C-alpha cells in the first residue's frame with residue numbers, strides 16, 4: 189500500500205501562526221538577507237567558538253548568509269503553500285552538511301535565539317508578540333525536522349555527534365597539475381575506512397598558522413583503495429584584491445606526508461543509484477573530483493553501464509585527473525569522453541575549443557545526469573539539456589559552496 193502521510197505539511201503550523209506567516213512571509217522574504225547578515229555577527233559575538241565551525245570565506249562573501257535566508261523563506265513558503273516546489277532535497281542537503289560538521293541538537297537553541305532576535309532587530313515594531321511566536325514556530329518546525337534527519341544520519345553512520353571527526357595521516361601527495369594536488373589519507377587509528385558512496389565529500393578541519401581553525405568540504409576523489417581515502421584540492425587564488433583561499437593554500441603549501449588532519453565521516457547525497465540507465469557526468473574545473481569516484485565505482489560494479497563524461501577546463505594542463513578518469517573509463521564496456529578547453533594546444537586535435545556545448549554530443553535516451561562545477565556553468569548545462577528534452581528531475585548537481593540554487597530549482 190502506498191505510504192500516506194498523516195499530516196500534510198500545511199497542517200504543521202498552528203492555525204493562528206499560519207495566518208500570521210501568510211501575512212508576513214513577503215516582508216520577511218524581502219528582508220531575509222538583512223536578517224541573516226545581522227544574525228551571524230550577533231551569534232559569533234556571543235559564541236566565538238563557532239567561528240571555528242563556520243566557513244569564514246563564506247561569511248566574507250555573504251554566500252552562507254544568503255543560503256540560510258533562502259532556505260528559511262523557502263521552508264516557510266512550503267508550510268503555507270501546498271503548490272510550493274518540493275523541499276526535501278534542500279532539507280537533505282543541509283542535514284548532510286551539518287552531519288559533516290558535527291552540528292548537535294543543542295546548538296539549535298543558540299541559532300534559534302540569535303536568528304529570531306535578528307528578525308526583531310531588522311523588522312522592529314512590525315514584530316508583535318504574535319509575529320514573533322509565528323516565526324519561532326516556523327524556526328522550530330524546521331529545526332525539529334533537521335535534528336531528526338541528522339539524528340538518523342548520525343545513527344546510520346555510527347557516529348557520536350560529540351566526536352564527529354577522525355584523525356587521518358597524509359601518506360602521499362600527488363601533484364596533479366600546477367594548481368591541483370591530491371592528498372592520500374589513511375586513518376591514523378589503523379581501523380577500516382568508513383563506508384563511502386562515490387560522489388560524497390568529507391569535511392577536513394585544519395589548524396591554521398594564525399591560530400584559527402577552519403573546516404572545508406572535499407569530495408572523496410577516488411575510491412580505488414579500500415584502505416585509503418583521497419581528496420583532490422584545487423588552489424583558490426584571490427581575484428581583484430580578494431585574499432587567496434585559506435584552507436586550499438594551506439593544504440597546498442604546508443601539508444606534507446606524515447601530517448595529521450581531522451576528517452569527518454563521508455556525507456552528501458550526490459550519489460549514483462545502481463540502475464541500468466545511461467549516465468552523463470558533466471564537470472568543469474574542480475568538479476572533476478566527483479567524476480572519477482563514480483567512474484571507478486561503475487567500473488567495479490556495473491561495467492556494462494553506458495557512461496558519457498563531458499568536462500570543461502581552461503587548458504589541458506589545468507585538467508586534473510584526466511588520465512585517471514580515462515583509465516577507469518577503459519574498464520567500462522561503453523564509455524565516451526568529451527572535452528572543451530578555453531585554449532586548445534596546437535597539437536591537440538580531439539578537444540573542442542571554447543565553452544562546453546552539449547548541443548551536438550550524441551546522448552542516449554533515458555539519461556541520468558550528474559553535474560558539478562561553478563553555478564553559471566551548471567545553469568548553462570542544465571538549460572542546454574532541458575532544451576534537448578532531458579527532464580529536470582533527471583539532472584542532479586553538486587555545488588562546491590553553500591547551495592544558492594537549491595531553493596530555485
Ligand SMILES: Cc1cc2nc3c(=O)[nH]c(=O)nc-3n(C[C@H](O)[C@H](O)[C@H](O)COP(=O)(O)OP(=O)(O)OC[C@H]3O[C@@H](n4cnc5c(N)ncnc54)[C@H](O)[C@@H]3O)c2cc1C
Nearest residue numbers: 245248404405406407421422430433434435436477588589
Ligand atoms: C560539497 C563540497 C565539495 C567540495 N569538493 C571540493 C573538491 O573536491 N576539491 C576542491 O578543490 N574543492 C572542493 N570544494 C570547495 C572547498 O570546500 C573550498 O571551498 C575551497 O577549497 C576554497 O576554500 P579556501 O579555504 O581555500 O578558500 P576561502 O578562504 O574559503 O575563500 C573562498 C573564496 O572567498 C574569497 N574570500 C575570502 N575572504 C574574502 C574576503 N574577506 N573578501 C572577499 N573575498 C573573500 C576568496 O578570495 C575565495 O575566492 C567543495 C565544496 C563543497 C561544499
Ligand code: HEM
Nearest residue numbers: 241242243246252255256259291295296299330331590591
Ligand atoms: C533551522 C536551523 C538551521 C537552518 C535552516 C540551517 C540552514 C543551513 C543552510 C541552508 C546551510 C548551507 C547548506 C549548503 O551548503 O548548501 C547550512 C550550513 C551550515 N550550518 Fe546550518 N542551519 C540551521 C542550524 C544550524 C545549527 C544549529 C548549526 C550549529 C552551529 C549550524 C551550522 C552550520 C554550518 C557550520 C554550516 C556550513 C556553513 C558554511 O560552510 O559556510 N546550522 N545551514
